[in-house]
Ligand SMILES: O=C(O)CCC(=O)C1=CC=C[C@@H](O)[C@@H]1C(=O)O
């Protein structure tokens with residue numbers, strides 16, 4: 001990677017934080033994140049703990065870009081966000097939506113392991129009664145026949161995010177249902193995100209700054225993909241969300257609400273969370289609090305080692 005800062009430079013300001021969450025999301029109730037400071041501000045390194053070092057190193061590249069280069073030039077002052085509804089019981093949907101004041105779009109998680117299709121139908125129906133636009137996210141958990149059955153049972157939605165695991169399956173589902181299909185994992189975890197375009201597998205691209213290697217990488221990919229973009233969080237702290245909001249604010253065209261309101265899922269954050277007001281958040285730089293919810297010294301050492309290894313990978317790129 002060009003202009004890679006020295007690893008000791010990164011480690012000098014590194015803080016390893018453990019952020020408690022309001023509800024279980026992605027199977028976790030505490031989100032660990034690393035933040036560090038560079039000449040342009042703060043950056044985040046928070047790849048999910050199960051990711052290997054090669055995948056995690058893109059997240060480090062994104063944090064370094066934020067801290068050493070800063071945000072791209074914005075073309076808009078506000079970014080509309082969607083409410084993110086975890087796989088909660090239907091009677092809790094109202095309380096979740098209340099955490100996203102003014103949001104007119106909700107993304108509802110479906111296909112949660114251990115739950116049934118009727119749980120999904122009920123949760124989505126509850127959201128539909130309360131908010132104008134509803135999209136769903138299956139996180140690649142359905143087979144093609146399951147996706148077709150579930151989408152028919154759930155009814156029309158704004159889009160279905162990542163119904164199945166592969167690009168080929170997304171393309172099959174897309175041809176079989178009337179709701180639009182969005183690709184997330186097929187872009188952020190793929191060796192070639194453009195396969196989604198080549199296979200005509202999606203109507204919408206969900207792009208996440210940290211897994212895709214940074215704000216400018218997302219802007220370049222958005223330009224190549226030539227389809228509507230949704231910038232979404234990677235369950236980042238306020239530092240990572242700041243990079244997501246800056247990216248969304250710099251996109252030449254943005255017609256859909258972005259998944260950048262996930263600060264509402266945290267009890268504690270490293271800086272004031274991006275909580276929507278009137279359904280939008282404003283681009284801003286973020287400086288972490290003096291007193292941070294620090295992780296244990298064991299976990300801090302684990303993260304510092306991981307950062308060192310990922311830095312080593314970036315040094316070879
Ligand atoms: O898009 C949103 O509304 C919020 C972000 C979000 O849903 C996710 C963030 C990070 C990891 C994922 O499991 C999840 C997603 O799949 O989109």
Ligand SMILES: [Mg+2]
Pocket residue numbers: 137139161162184185206
């Ligand atoms: Mg998703």
